[in-house]
Structures are given as C-alpha cells and as structure tokens.
Amino acid sequence: MKYAIKIHKISTVEELENSWNLNDYKVLLERFDFPNAESTNINELRELLFMAITDYEPNEAAAIVLEYKLSNHLNEGQIEQLSHEMLLDKISEEYPEINLHKDLFNINQLLYKAYNGKFHNTKATVVDFEISPLQNADATITKEIVLKCFAKNLDNHTVVLRLFGDQVNAVDPFEEADDVIWELEKKDTNYKMTTSDYWMSKDEFLNEEFEAVIDFFEEE
Known part of the structure; x- marks a missing residue:
C-alpha cells in the first residue's frame, strides 16, 4: 500500500496533555x-x-x-x-x-x-501531519500504518527501526505498533501522533513530505 504524508509540526514535550485529571x-x-x-x-x-x-x-x-x-x-x-x-x-x-x-x-x-529533578527527565514526540492513501490503499488509518509510513522517513539508527525492523518490513506481525504509538488522534484530514522520544525523536525525521510504500504480514 502507498501513502503520501505531509508533516506540519514535530514537537518534543515533557508531559502529555490531560494525562492527569x-x-x-x-x-x-x-x-x-x-x-x-x-x-x-x-x-x-x-x-x-x-x-x-x-x-x-x-x-x-x-x-x-x-x-x-x-x-x-x-x-x-x-x-x-x-x-x-x-x-x-x-x-x-x-x-x-x-x-x-x-x-x-x-x-x-x-x-x-x-x-524538581531527582527522577530522570523523559520526553515524548508529538507529530501533526496529513496522510493520504494512494492507489487504492486502505483509507482507514491505523497506528500500524502510521508507524510503518513514518519508519520510511526515519534515520536508520532510530530505535524503532533497530528493534522492530522485521515488523516494519512485514517479515513479522507488528502487534507492538499499538503500544509504540501512544495516541493517534484524527481531526478531518489531519492527525496527531504521540509516542516516546525514545522510539522516535524530532531530529530523526528526514523529510517534511514523502511517500511511503508499506506491506503487511501474511501467514504462509
């Protein structure tokens, strides 16, 4: 399946909105x-x-x-x-x-x-983007689709590629995608994806606009 992605904004944050009520x-x-x-x-x-x-x-x-x-x-x-x-x-x-x-x-x-310290400071990555299915690709956008598309636009040393290379390339099923991506919110044609800075940091994204061809695992 093929998708076109346009990234509007990538933010690094130290806390998630509405994480505590x-x-x-x-x-x-x-x-x-x-x-x-x-x-x-x-x-x-x-x-x-x-x-x-x-x-x-x-x-x-x-x-x-x-x-x-x-x-x-x-x-x-x-x-x-x-x-x-x-x-x-x-x-x-x-x-x-x-x-x-x-x-x-x-x-x-x-x-x-x-x-005010004592514990390690950890960070999250928030990406605002558009994604458009091409050539009859599935129009229902899932965390797996987003993660596999983004993986095509990340530095090769990114942790998510090193740990889940076979899953990204459809050699194995990618059940972990739902946990790697913490939140995926949709508003009209725009999406917001939240994950750990550990999996994908702002500096590891290569291009603001790109196309990605992805595959899905199929049991033989």
Whole structure:
C-alpha cells in the first residue's frame, strides 16, 4: 500500500496533555495524607500534590503513584522494585512491557516535576501531519500504518527501526505498533501522533513530505 504524508509540526514535550485529571489529583492527595482538598482548580490541586509528595522519600512517593496507576498490571513486589529503579534509570523507556510505557512516562514526569529533578527527565514526540492513501490503499488509518509510513522517513539508527525492523518490513506481525504509538488522534484530514522520544525523536525525521510504500504480514 502507498501513502503520501505531509508533516506540519514535530514537537518534543515533557508531559502529555490531560494525562492527569481533577479526580486523579484528589485521590492522590488522599493517598499522600492530604485529604479533603476543596479546590476545583486543577493547577492548585497539582501544586498541593507536589507539596504533599515531597514530604515523602522519592522511592516511597513513586510506590504510591505506581500503585494508584498500575496496580492492575503490577504486583506489590514489582511496584517496590520499580519505585527504586525509577531513580536510577529511564524506566518508561526501558521497561520490557512496552504497553506500560505511556503510564510509566506520565508517572515519571509527575514525580520529576514534583521533586524538581531527582527522577530522570523523559520526553515524548508529538507529530501533526496529513496522510493520504494512494492507489487504492486502505483509507482507514491505523497506528500500524502510521508507524510503518513514518519508519520510511526515519534515520536508520532510530530505535524503532533497530528493534522492530522485521515488523516494519512485514517479515513479522507488528502487534507492538499499538503500544509504540501512544495516541493517534484524527481531526478531518489531519492527525496527531504521540509516542516516546525514545522510539522516535524530532531530529530523526528526514523529510517534511514523502511517500511511503508499506506491506503487511501474511501467514504462509
């Protein structure tokens, strides 16, 4: 299948819009022994949470936020281990279960901001673009299609190409595409794609406009 892509903007960001809502902050404030926060201003609650968090040791705070966000995916021992590892490594880039990378990024950045450092600063890449199917290509744009198209326009040393070369080239199925791309939003003919800077950084994109021919895995 063939697609034409026009990139309007590539941004590097340190946090995702709407990654935490009013209720998240209120629940976390309770867990950090700051109950009954009356404010309905999300920025005020965020600042209160940052103050509450810094009353705890960094690994203790990490464990509380990890338990709140990921207790359905991680057991107590894994949470305890991650709460220490987050201070040493960029866990949101290195954790083997990439379906958790987005949540780990949001957790990491909340703690990074609260402690004004101490945790590693991690980043995300946001791409605003148009994509047009050519020659009867599938008009339903999926994360796999976007990722495979972008892969044709990335520096060869990009992590996503080094780790998923066979998937990009349809030698293997690309089930990981849904987790490599965190968000894919559509508005009219425009799209916004969000992923980790680890997978694709702003400097690794080669051209603003390009065409890409992609294939899909087929079992023999």
